[in-house]
Amino acid sequence: xxxxxxxxxxxxxxxxxxxxxxxxxxxxxxxxxxxxxxxxxxxxxxxxxxxxxxxxxxxxxxxxxxxxxxxxxxxxxxxxxxxxxxxxxxxxxxxxxxxxxxxxxxxxxxxxxxxxxxxxxxxxxxxxxxxxxxxxxxxxxxxxxxxxxxxxxxxxxxxxxxxxxxxxxxxxxxxxxxxxxxxxxxxxxxxxxxxxxxxxxxxxxxxxxxxxxxxxxxxxxxxxxxxxxxxxxxxxxxxxxxxxxxxxxxxxxxxxxxxxxxxxxxxxxxxxxxxxxxxxxxxxxxxxxxxxxxxxxxxxxxxxxxxxxxxxxxxxxxxxxxxxxxxxxxxxxxxxxxxxxxxxxxxxxxxxxxxxxxxxxxxxxxxxxxxxxxxxxxxxxxxxxxxxxxxxxxxxxxxxxxxxxxxxxxxxxxxxxxxxxxxxxxxxxxxxxxxxxxxxxxxxxxxxxxxxxxxxxxxxxxxxxxxxxxxxxxxxxxxxxxxxxxxxxxxxxxxxxxxxxxxxxxxxxxxxxxxxxxxxxxxxxxxxxxxxxxxxxxxxxxxxxxxxxxxxxxxxxxxxxxxxxxxxxxxxxxxxxxxxxxxxxxxxxxxxxxxxxxxxxxxxxxxxxxxxxxxxxxxxxxxxxxxxxxxxxxxxxxxxxxxxxxxxxxxxxxxxxxxxxxxxxxxxxxxxxxxxxxxxxxxxxxxxxxxxxxxxxxxxxxxxxxxxxxxxxxxxxxxxxxxxxxxxxxxxxxxxxxxxxxxxxxxxxxxxxxxxxxxxxxxxxxxxxxxxxxxxxxxxxxxxxxxxxxxxxxxxxxxxxxxxxxxxxxxxxxxxxxxxxxxxxxxxxxxxxxxxxxxxxxxxxxxxxxxxxxxxxxxxxxxxxxxxxxxxxxxxxxxxxxxx
RNA sequence: GGGCGAUUAACUCAGCGGGAGAGUGCCACCUUCACACGGUGGAAGCCACUGGUUCAAAUCCAGUAUCGCCCACCA
Numbered sequence: 001x002x003x004x005x006x007x008x009x010x011x012x013x014x015x016x017x018x019x020x021x022x023x024x025x026x027x028x029x030x031x032x033x034x035x036x037x038x039x040x041x042x043x044x045x046x047x048x049x050x051x052x053x054x055x056x057x058x059x060x061x062x063x064x065x066x067x068x069x070x071x072x073x074x075x076x077x078x079x080x081x082x083x084x085x086x087x088x089x090x091x092x093x094x095x096x097x098x099x100x101x102x103x104x105x106x107x108x109x110x111x112x113x114x115x116x117x118x119x120x121x122x123x124x125x126x127x128x129x130x131x132x133x134x135x136x137x138x139x140x141x142x143x144x145x146x147x148x149x150x151x152x153x154x155x156x157x158x159x160x161x162x163x164x165x166x167x168x169x170x171x172x173x174x175x176x177x178x179x180x181x182x183x184x185x186x187x188x189x190x191x192x193x194x195x196x197x198x199x200x201x202x203x204x205x206x207x208x209x210x211x212x213x214x215x216x217x218x219x220x221x222x223x224x225x226x227x228x229x230x231x232x233x234x235x236x237x238x239x240x241x242x243x244x245x246x247x248x249x250x251x252x253x254x255x256x257x258x259x260x261x262x263x264x265x266x267x268x269x270x271x272x273x274x275x276x277x278x279x280x281x282x283x284x285x286x287x288x289x290x291x292x293x294x295x296x297x298x299x300x301x302x303x304x305x306x307x308x309x310x311x312x313x314x315x316x317x318x319x320x321x322x323x324x325x326x327x328x329x330x331x332x333x334x335x336x337x338x339x340x341x342x343x344x345x346x347x348x349x350x351x352x353x354x355x356x357x358x359x360x361x362x363x364x365x366x367x368x369x370x371x372x373x374x375x376x377x378x379x380x381x382x383x384x385x386x387x388x389x390x391x392x393x394x395x396x397x398x399x400x401x402x403x404x405x406x407x408x409x410x411x412x413x414x415x416x417x418x419x420x421x422x423x424x425x426x427x428x429x430x431x432x433x434x435x436x437x438x439x440x441x442x443x444x445x446x447x448x449x450x451x452x453x454x455x456x457x458x459x460x461x462x463x464x465x466x467x468x469x470x471x472x473x474x475x476x477x478x479x480x481x482x483x484x485x486x487x488x489x490x491x492x493x494x495x496x497x498x499x500x501x502x503x504x505x506x507x508x509x510x511x512x513x514x515x516x517x518x519x520x521x522x523x524x525x526x527x528x529x530x531x532x533x534x535x536x537x538x539x540x541x542x543x544x545x546x547x548x549x550x551x552x553x554x555x556x557x558x559x560x561x562x563x564x565x566x567x568x569x570x571x572x573x574x575x576x577x578x579x580x581x582x583x584x585x586x587x588x589x590x591x592x593x594x595x596x597x598x599x600x601x602x603x604x605x606x607x608x609x610x611x612x613x614x615x616x617x618x619x620x621x622x623x624x625x626x627x628x629x630x631x632x633x634x635x636x637x638x639x640x641x642x643x644x645x646x647x648x649x650x651x652x653x654x655x656x657x658x659x660x661x662x663x664x665x666x667x668x669x670x671x672x673x674x675x676x677x678x679x680x681x682x683x684x685x686x687x688x689x690x691x692x693x694x695x696x697x698x699x700x701x702x703x704x705x706x707x708x709x710x711x712x713x714x715x716x717x718x719x720x721x722x723x724x725x726x727x728x729x730x731x732x733x734x735x736x737x738x739x740x741x742x743x744x745x746x747x748x749x750x751x752x753x754x755x756x757x758x759x760x761x762x763x764x765x766x767x768x769x770x771x772x773x774x775x776x777x778x779x780x781x782x783x784x785x786x787x788x789x790x791x792x793x794x795x796x797x798x799x800x801x802x803x804x805x806x807x808x809x810x811x812x813x814x815x816x817x818x819x820x821x822x823x824x825x826x827x828x829x830x831x832x833x834x835x836x837x838x839x840x841x842x843x844x845x846x847x848x849x850x851x852x853x854x855x856x857x858x859x860x861x862x863x864x865x866x867x868x869x870x871x872x873x874x875x876x877x878x879x880x881x882x883x884x
Numbered sequence: 885g886g887g888c889g890a891u892u893a894a895c896u897c898a899g900c901g902g903g904a905g906a907g908u909g910c911c912a913c914c915u916u917c918a919c920a921c922g923g924u925g926g927a928a929g930c931c932a933c934u935g936g937u938u939c940a941a942a943u944c945c946a947g948u949a950u951c952g953c954c955c956a957c958c959a
Contacts, residue, residue, distance in 0.1 A: 004918095006918075006919065007919080007921070008919095008921085192955090192956090199959080218959080219959060220959060221959065222959090233959095265957090265958085265959095266958095266959085267958060267959080270958060270959065271958095271959060272959095274959095275958095275959050276959075277959090282957080282959080283957055284957045284958075284959075285957095285959085287957085343958090343959090344956085357957095389888070389889085390888095392887080392888080393887080393888075393954070393955080396886095396887075396954095396955070397955075400955090400956090487953090487954080488954095490954095519953085521952095523895095523896085525951085525952075549921095556897090556898095556906095556907080557896085557897080559897080559898070561889065561890080562889075562890065562897080562898095563889085563890090563952085563953080564896095564897095565896065565897085566896095567895085567896045567897080567907085567908080569895085569896070569907065569908045569909085570896075570897090570907070570908085572907095572908080572921080573907055573908070573921090575921065576919095576921040576922090577921090578921085579919065579921045579922090580918090580919065580921080580922085582918085582919080582921095583918040583919035583921095583922085584918065584919075585918085586918050586919080587918035587919080588918085589918095590918070591918090631897090631898070632898080632899095635898070635906070635907090638906090638907090639906080646918090646919090647923090650918080651923095740924095740925085743924060743925065744924090744925060744926085745925095746913090746924080746925080747912075747913065747924060747925035747926075748925080748926095750912080750913060751913090752913090752914080753913090753914060753916065753923090753924075754914095754916075837903070840903085841903080844902090844939085844940075847939060847940085848939080849938090849939030849940085850902095850939040850940070851939080852939070853938085853939050853940090854902075854939060854940075855902085858902055858940090861902085861903095862902080862903085865903070
């Protein structure tokens with residue numbers, strides 16, 4: 001055993017252990033009679049992606065859950081795969097083409113799509129191999145892709161179903177247009193940022209003065225859109241403009257004549273109360289234009305340059321056009337004033353280009369009918385969010401849901417399965433595709449657009465079980481148990497999965513629980529982002545701290561309500577923790593004399609204590625993980641293993657391991673192995689590698705002896721409940737108090753740990769004296785005591801330091817070493833502290849309200865505490881009196 | 885304009901009705917035969933502020949301040 005290195009080396013362990021898991025096929029779920037399966041689908045990372053901190057956190061969370069469920073004996077399946085990521089992938093491939101001075105149009109649609117597949121073959125496995133490096137126990141034997149053959153079929157089936165039931169329709173509307181990506185986006189793919197801008201006040205002359213008014217002043221943040229103005233609107237009740245409603249305005253620069261209309265939408269208190277209306281370039285203006293039958297003039301091309309409708313401005317880029325329009329207005333004396341004005345500007349969530357509201361023909365989904373049952377499912381608890389407050393966010397969005405623009409003017413993606421017959425004008429949607437019109441037999445053409453990537457993502461929880469084809473798998477594994485994700489895709493993805501899942505899989509929700517995990521920020525509180533250079537690469541972290549160190553360090557930082565300000569120190573202490581586990585195990589293994597299995601039986605009070613602590617730990621960790629409280633569970637594990645098992649139990653075992661009695665030695669060895677074994681099981685979901693490596697070297701402690709810790713039984717609290725022992729816990733905590741007190745004396749006088757001490761103890765009763773005598777071995781080992789006297793009437797030896805602990809007076813004779821001034825100061829300080837807390841308690845105990853209304857157990861506890869403090873205080877006073 | 889979260893030791897954060905906790909950092913001692921990625925001991929906090937509820941408030945409620953997120957078509 002001693003060949004184990006004294007420092008845990010993750011690099012030497014992780015790969016072989018992972019390969020052994022793959023070889024053992026533990027990641028693949030079996031089926032078991034009468035046991036409910038447990039399934040989780042991974043939020044599919046983009047094929048273009050590489051692992052970032054959000055992935056590291058989210059996938060650790062899922063792996064912890066999944067590994068524990070597997071240990072609980074359920075057929076457990078964690079489905080893995082990637083998302084084809086329409087825009088992101090298309091951008092990558094276009095960049096590659098750009099390097100060869102080509103555009104996608106140069107090579108054509110078919111070749112471009114082939115280039116995307118090629119790109120995926122080359123780069124698509126990156127993120128999967130990174131998940132493996134983390135130790136994620138996904139089923140890699142069945143990897144999914146949102147553009148795979150059966151997945152394509154699922155997408156088309158969903159489209160056709162919605163199309164035929166009227167939920168999908170085509171409309172000419174204002175959508176969000178990204179001029180760089182040259183595609184429409186849905187509302188939630190637009191990110192708004194408040195940016196400083198200007199409010200330009202522009203004079204619009206009336207064609208003929210009315211009632212002495214010869215012009216209007218309109219205010220706008222986007223002056224270039226005036227090229228497309230087709231009316232000016234004022235509020236119907238606005239006295240200022242009452243007379244000019246119906247008048248005609250000569251649009252500056254272009255000279256086009258447009259009417260003044262009255263519309264309720266206008267807020268008379270904002271700006272001048274007169275609004276220029278550009279129906280083709282603003283959603284509100286569109287509505288106003290519709291109400292008043294105004295023309296919709298499109299002044300922008302797909303690349304945001306001005307169209308011929310912009311007259312002299314034709315061909316200018318949009319901001320250049322803005323500059324020119326302003327300059328020309330100013331020159332014409334029509335620019336009244338310019339105010340500073342900050343306002344929300346929409347940006348493309350993929351490339352951050354400023355979005356242009358643009359009028360175009362697109363496909364939409366009518367969401368309200370889909371949202372209703374999905375709202376109900378959360379309302380009645382079939383789907384539960386953790387933390388719960390996210391449910392309100394979900395409700396708010398779902399109850400105000402807008403129609404979803406699903407068409408994208410891209411090439412990479414699921415092509416819209418709609419076929420047009422130009423001959424007879426029929427439009428049909430088809431799952432399998434058609435070539436000729438069923439009505440007239442002419443050749444048909446397919447819609448050119450593809451679907452929003454999120455349209456396919458929403459099918460993930462059932463498409464990955466083979467829907468619409470392989471129904472047995474779906475029946476077995478759907479619905480999934482839990483979905484863990486970041487909050488920024490709550491609407492983009494989570495809500496839509498609930499809606500589509502319920503629609504297509506017999507009203508069943510896709511998952512019972514949704515975990516919205518914290519967002520990882522950097523130390524400065526900035527969002528971790530590669531483009532901002534504020535990110536940390538999880539691969540670097542694993543290099544420095546090992547996969548287990550990174551995982552556990554992340555788990556320590558997970559809390560229910562707070563985002564994570566990423567702390568690398570937590571990873572450092574986690575790496576050290578892995579090393580602690582390694583060395584504690586090494587110690588246990590070194591001290592075994594043979595590997596014969598045997599039942600662990602607690603015999604000494606210290607045994608009972610650690611077994612009781614273990615039982616409580618299993619209870620807390622189990623409950624914590626059930627409630628998705630990862631930070632709590634991690635801290636409990638850390639404290640138990642380090643502070644209780646290592647610092648006390650192992651230390652207290654050393655003397656017994658050196659015993660002459662082989663029976664005694666064997667008993668301790670078995671107990672050490674037992675506690676270590678159970679602790680490793682509890683730690684395994686969070687730290688899979690180090691625990692597995694060690695566990696395989698341990699003698700088996702129970703009849704079922706699987707070859708891997710991954711599939712060993714999870715220690716359930718009920719299995720350990722018989723070990724609970726409050727008496728032992730009380731006894732050992734007193735012992736710890738005594739030992740700590742003596743050690744403090746040693747530290748105070750800077751005594752060498754080697755210097756053995758003889759102490760005298762004055763107890764309060766014979767029973768207490770007996771207890772102390774019984775624990776002499778322990779004291780000797782951990783406080784460096786070579787001998788002691790104990791009695792109820794012990795006199796304080798001269799030149800000794802005093803410790804009051806566990807209600808006893810402990811004298812440590814230190815010939816010539818005691819600094820009485822130091823002693824007095826210390827004792828006085830301790831007395832003051834005790835006196836303060838005693839008076840606080842006494843005040844409380846003399847309060848009749850407290851005695852009458854507080855729970856009896858609390859009153860009893862406080863009484864006991866008060867008398868204990870009073871006892872210690874009396875002892876301290878006595879000591880101080882002697883010193884004085 | 886709505887909504888949500890946070891404010892606890894130098895730093896990062898737990899605790900969320902009954903005696904202020906952890907990790908890191910800091911100080912002192914220790915190269916003791918599992919571990920210096922270690923051990924032992926220690927210093928360090930009017931739990932943001934102001935009110936309220938309660939026998940009892942870091943913990944519940946209201947308000948204030950500061951910071952941070954969402955959502956929203958006000959030109």
